[in-house]
Amino acid sequence: MKELPKVELHLHLEGAAPPAFIRGLAAEKKVDLSGIFDERGHYRYKGFGEFLKVYEAATSVLTSPEDYRRLTLAVLEESAANGVVYGETFLSPDFCGGRDVGAWREYLHAIREAAVEAERTMGITLRGIITCIRHFGPEKARETAVCAAETAGDWIVGFGIAGDESVLAPKDFLWSFDCAREAGLRITAHSGEWGAPDTIRDTLATLNPERLGHGVRSIEDLALVDELAERGTVLEVCPGSNVALGIYTDFRAHPINELDRRGVKVTISTDDPPFFHTTMAREYEELHRAFDWDEGQFRRIARQSLDAAFCDADTKARIAKKLEA
Ligand SMILES: [Zn+2]
Numbered sequence: 001m002k003e004l005p006k007v008e009l010h011l012h013l014e015g016a017a018p019p020a021f022i023r024g025l026a027a028e029k030k031v032d033l034s035g036i037f038d039e040r041g042h043y044r045y046k047g048f049g050e051f052l053k054v055y056e057a058a059t060s061v062l063t064s065p066e067d068y069r070r071l072t073l074a075v076l077e078e079s080a081a082n083g084v085v086y087g088e089t090f091l092s093p094d095f096c097g098g099r100d101v102g103a104w105r106e107y108l109h110a111i112r113e114a115a116v117e118a119e120r121t122m123g124i125t126l127r128g129i130i131t132c133i134r135h136f137g138p139e140k141a142r143e144t145a146v147c148a149a150e151t152a153g154d155w156i157v158g159f160g161i162a163g164d165e166s167v168l169a170p171k172d173f174l175w176s177f178d179c180a181r182e183a184g185l186r187i188t189a190h191s192g193e194w195g196a197p198d199t200i201r202d203t204l205a206t207l208n209p210e211r212l213g214h215g216v217r218s219i220e221d222l223a224l225v226d227e228l229a230e231r232g233t234v235l236e237v238c239p240g241s242n243v244a245l246g247i248y249t250d251f252r253a254h255p256i257n258e259l260d261r262r263g264v265k266v267t268i269s270t271d272d273p274p275f276f277h278t279t280m281a282r283e284y285e286e287l288h289r290a291f292d293w294d295e296g297q298f299r300r301i302a303r304q305s306l307d308a309a310f311c312d313a314d315t316k317a318r319i320a321k322k323l324e325a
Helices: 019-029 047-059 065-082 101-122 137-152 170-182 197-207 216-220 224-232 239-245 255-263 282-290 295-307 313-324
Strands: 006-008 084-091 125-133 156-162 186-191 213-216 234-237 265-268
Touching: 006 213, 006 265, 006 282, 019 065, 047 065, 065 084, 065 101, 065 197, 065 224, 084 156, 084 313, 101 125, 101 265, 125 137, 125 170, 125 313, 137 156, 137 170, 156 170, 170 186, 170 197, 186 197, 197 216, 197 224, 216 234, 234 255, 239 282, 255 265, 255 282, 265 282, 265 295, 295 313
Parallel strands: 006 084, 084 125, 125 156, 156 186, 186 213, 213 234, 234 265
Antiparallel strands: none
């Protein structure tokens, strides 16, 4: 499964930080993070609350553009080793310069520098999607949207929202999404990971995203599933993440197969891979085991993912050749 060419649309850059990279950075900065790793060196946590704490501790050592340049290289190395030929990553100016446009530009410059190097040395192409953080509130989201609008272009291609789905509502972020859309950015939104189907309906009606982060709980309302299929809304599905956080007991209980069967455009991603002890190759292997998905199915989904990518047509045509190879 490793060698099959893959497209990944839902990956949080900080959440993809390899534990060894974070340990190295912590040692350089003389920060003691030993408590967040288990004896095998993996991130250690139980349940969603602890996951957030470990996540926060791990990412607390990422404090400069140079840290992000190295992080991006480490993450892309892992992705490329799993057969990913094109990826989009979520970036948050909240963590990169505290939403100051000037500081954000410096972080972005460093991240793009790493992406150029990875493309040259590993043959993987990366684009960025800026996300505001829902539980940080609408005020900060506006500042994030301004950072997004100021740097929108051929590399920053999308805008989205991540964070705690249980607080505030999509309408609270309308200004930010309008601002991003006016700057030419394509829209995705985390919805229906933890939230029930009516929260997905609200997200669709208010923000009109082309893609939904997760969206899997739509399966609890088949009329909504039909609507997603009709609208052509793409779901950025992260099965291993959902299983690791206990939304579904195992891959077999995950709705991705049923959503696909009902005509919803599903894609496969890892979300925060080392935190969920997963990789793109592992997602493929588990899906093969659970639903007997074969190479043809994976190739069809990779093509569907590329069609849903936010990059320009020339880049898509170039990646399409890699998928066909
Ligand atoms: Zn996510």
